[in-house]
Amino acid sequence: MSSSDNMSSLPSPPEPDKSPCPFYPNHLFVEGVCALAVFAAIVIVALVWQVPLEEIADPGDATYVPRPDWYFLFYFQLLKYFQGPLIVVGTFVLPVLVMAVLILLPFFDKGKATGIRKRPLAAAAGLAGVVSIVALTAVSVLEDESHTTKMVLPPVTEAQIAAGEKIFASFCQICHSIDGKGGFMAMAPDLTEIASRVSRARIEQIIIDPQVVSPTTIMSVIPLSEEERHNVSAYLSRKK
Amino acid sequence: MGRIYQFLDERLNLTPLLRDITDHPVPDHANVLKTRSAFIYCFGGIAFFIILLQALSGVFLMLYYSPTPEDAHASVTYIQNETAFGALLQGLHRVGASAAVIMVLLHMLRVFFTGSYKNPRELNWVVGVFLLLIVLAFGFTGYLLPWDQKAYWATTVGLNMVANVPLIGDFLASALRGGNEMGTLTLLRFFVIHVMFLPALLAIFLAAHFFMLRRQGISRPL
Ligand code: HEM
Numbered sequence: 001m002s003s004s005d006n007m008s009s010l011p012s013p014p015e016p017d018k019s020p021c022p023f024y025p026n027h028l029f030v031e032g033v034c035a036l037a038v039f040a041a042i043v044i045v046a047l048v049w050q051v052p053l054e055e056i057a058d059p060g061d062a063t064y065v066p067r068p069d070w071y072f073l074f075y076f077q078l079l080k081y082f083q084g085p086l087i088v089v090g091t092f093v094l095p096v097l098v099m100a101v102l103i104l105l106p107f108f109d110k111g112k113a114t115g116i117r118k119r120p121l122a123a124a125a126g127l128a129g130v131v132s133i134v135a136l137t138a139v140s141v142l143e144d145e146s147h148t149t150k151m152v153l154p155p156v157t158e159a160q161i162a163a164g165e166k167i168f169a170s171f172c173q174i175c176h177s178i179d180g181k182g183g184f185m186a187m188a189p190d191l192t193e194i195a196s197r198v199s200r201a202r203i204e205q206i207i208i209d210p211q212v213v214s215p216t217t218i219m220s221v222i223p224l225s226e227e228e229r230h231n232v233s234a235y236l237s238r239k240k
Numbered sequence: 241m242g243r244i245y246q247f248l249d250e251r252l253n254l255t256p257l258l259r260d261i262t263d264h265p266v267p268d269h270a271n272v273l274k275t276r277s278a279f280i281y282c283f284g285g286i287a288f289f290i291i292l293l294q295a296l297s298g299v300f301l302m303l304y305y306s307p308t309p310e311d312a313h314a315s316v317t318y319i320q321n322e323t324a325f326g327a328l329l330q331g332l333h334r335v336g337a338s339a340a341v342i343m344v345l346l347h348m349l350r351v352f353f354t355g356s357y358k359n360p361r362e363l364n365w366v367v368g369v370f371l372l373l374i375v376l377a378f379g380f381t382g383y384l385l386p387w388d389q390k391a392y393w394a395t396t397v398g399l400n401m402v403a404n405v406p407l408i409g410d411f412l413a414s415a416l417r418g419g420n421e422m423g424t425l426t427l428l429r430f431f432v433i434h435v436m437f438l439p440a441l442l443a444i445f446l447a448a449h450f451f452m453l454r455r456q457g458i459s460r461p462l
Contacts, residue, residue, distance in 0.1 A: 034282050035289040042293070042339055046331030053320065056313040057392030059422065066393030069379055071341045079401070091404040102369045106362035114355030114459065126352050214393075216400045 061197070065212055067144070074136035077143075079215050087216065153200060156234040163228075164235025171222050172232070178239065187218065192239055200237040204229060260454075270458050280354075281458065283347035290340045291442070294378075297333040298435065305385065307431035309424055312387035337379055344375050356459040364452040367445055374442050381434040387427060395430070396422060 058064075068076050082090030109122060116123050154160075168178070177183025177190045194203070205212050207229050210219035224232065249255055270281040304323060306315040319326040348368065351357055357365035384395040399422070403413035418425025 031282060031285045031289075034279075034286055038286050038290065038339065038343075039293065042290075042332060042335050043328075046328055046335045049331065049335070050327070051320070051331050051334045053313075053316055053386055054388035054390050057309070057387050057389055059392065061389070064389050064393045066390060066397050068394045068398070069383055070338070071345075071376070071379065076397075087404050088406055091401045092406060092409075099369070099373075103366050106357040106359075106365045109357075110359070112358075114358060116353050116355070119355060122355070123353070126349070130349070214397055214400075216397060216404070 066214065070137070073140040074133045076215060077136040077140035080211055084218075153204065153233070154230055156200075156237060160231045160234040161238060164231035164233070167224065167228050167232050168235055171224070175219065185218075191236060195237050195240045200233045203233040203236050207232065267458060280346075280350040283343050283350055287340060287343035287347050288446070290336055290343055291375075291446075294333060294336050294340060295439065297329050297336065300329050301333055302435060305431075307385070307428050309387055309427055312385065312427060316386045316388075337382060340375060341379060344372055348372060354459065358459075360456055361452070361459060364449060364456070367448050367452070371442070371445050371449060374438055374445060378434060378438050378442075381430045381438065384427065384430045385434065392422065395426070 067073070078094070079087075079090040111119065113119055169182070172191075173182030175183065175185040175188035177188075178192050180192075183190060198206075206219075207222065207224060210217050210221060213219065245254070270278050301319060304315055304319045304326070306312060316330070319330055321327070323329075351365065351368065357368075380395075380398060384391045399413045399417055402416065403409045405412060414420060416426070416429060418429050
């Protein structure tokens with residue numbers, strides 16, 4: 001089987017260079033050196049970095065904030081911008097569109113030029129893609145960091161708890177049951193013992209951004225003032 | 241060595257085969273020894289090398305791993321703490337997974353920015369897009385296997401997203417999950433997909449990728 005015969009019929013045959021460098025052994029040697037370097041790097045990282053293994057999965061613990069592996073973070077972040085009825089845009093329309101564009105790319109980008117300087121449009125599109133993926137990943141990491149920084153919470157007072165109970169009754173109890181009252185949405189967990197599961201700071205975070213519970217949550221953002229929020233979290237922090 | 245080779249060659253006629261694999265020239269613009277910037281042409285090869293490493297470390301991890309919700313976490317702890325080089329092996333597999341994704345993405349960017357997907361290499365680009373999806377699917381399914389908190393909840397979110405696909409979403413999600421709840425079947429399915437289906441798919445697509453690569457040669461800048 002000689003492949004050189006077939007080459008001549010192809011539109012752009014790889015012309016032989018003046019001093020061709022054979023694949024074996026010369027090129028394979030270079031690749032081998034690269035591969036060894038990469039292998040060494042992987043071994044070093046694997047040795048230095050203890051692979052994290054968290055607690056065994058607990059299907060009852062809906063408070064866990066899941067994160068995908070880093071290379072899915074951009075998508076995870078993107079989904080946060082598509083809520084409610086728009087969610088299919090994030091989970092279906094966009095991925096299918098992007099895949100279609102990627103697969104069809106060589107069939108509509110037919111220009112002869114391959115050098116990047118001669119293809120400003122392709123260059124811009126590619127760059128925009130890379131930049132947005134990097135940016136979304138960065139935003140995701142930064143948001144997570146700001147969420148985990150400690151919040152300064154005022155000490156719990158009885159007045160706060162009483163005020164919090166009222167706010168909870170008017171804004172939250174439609175979905176969440178508490179002490180056997182309310183809770184008309186099956187998916188919203190009962191909060192009677194919430195404080196035994198979740199810290200007060202965490203409750204505050206959930207009120208500010210319910211998506212910290214899960215990016216597809218149906219819990220809505222409830223526009224409470226800072227004080228009202230502290231009151232609700234004070235109230236809930238006594239529910240053990 | 242020589243005599244063994246001769247023995248095999250006489251019986252199996254290896255020489256034409258080997259020549260076909262080894263004798264094609266590498267053009268200057270893709271040769272690091274001649275052109276410095278040619279290192280970008282190495283990314284595909286490095287990705288392939290890492291994938292081989294993943295297969296190797298994965299096979300060894302499988303010696304101890306047990307794909308049930310009761311045992312998975314304990315078996316991973318066991319690999320990490322009790323087996324010889326287990327922690328290193330698991331580290332290699334985990335770090336290697338990230339490295340593979342990085343290399344495949346870099347390789348794809350190289351192909352994109354050098355315009356190498358153009359005529360006559362359209363089909364190889366399409367095969368490449370599927371390779372990318374396969375590599376990501378390895379990541380998604382592998383993430384569940386340790387059955388720790390992040391594994392369980394990240395996969396829950398992932399399957400909820402699948403369920404959001406119109407019309408077939410619910411069917412797809414419950415097919416992957418093996419029912420309506422994450423559990424024994426889910427873990428077994430993800431495991432089998434990770435160690436059987438995806439490797440088979442990957443092998444087929446890689447074979448197509450490399451076959452086309454040899455037929456068409458590496459692209460040259462225009
Ligand atoms: C499993 C992952 C992959 C492996 C192991 C792989 C391997 C390779 C190798 C070794 C080459 C030779 C040139 C080079 O190394 O740059 C190559 C060429 C090529 N790859 Fe991939 N590849 C993978 C994924 C992809 C993806 C995701 C794409 C694009 C969507 C792609 C598109 C191409 C094309 C179009 C060529 C021909 C480029 C040329 O002739 O200049 N590959 N691939």
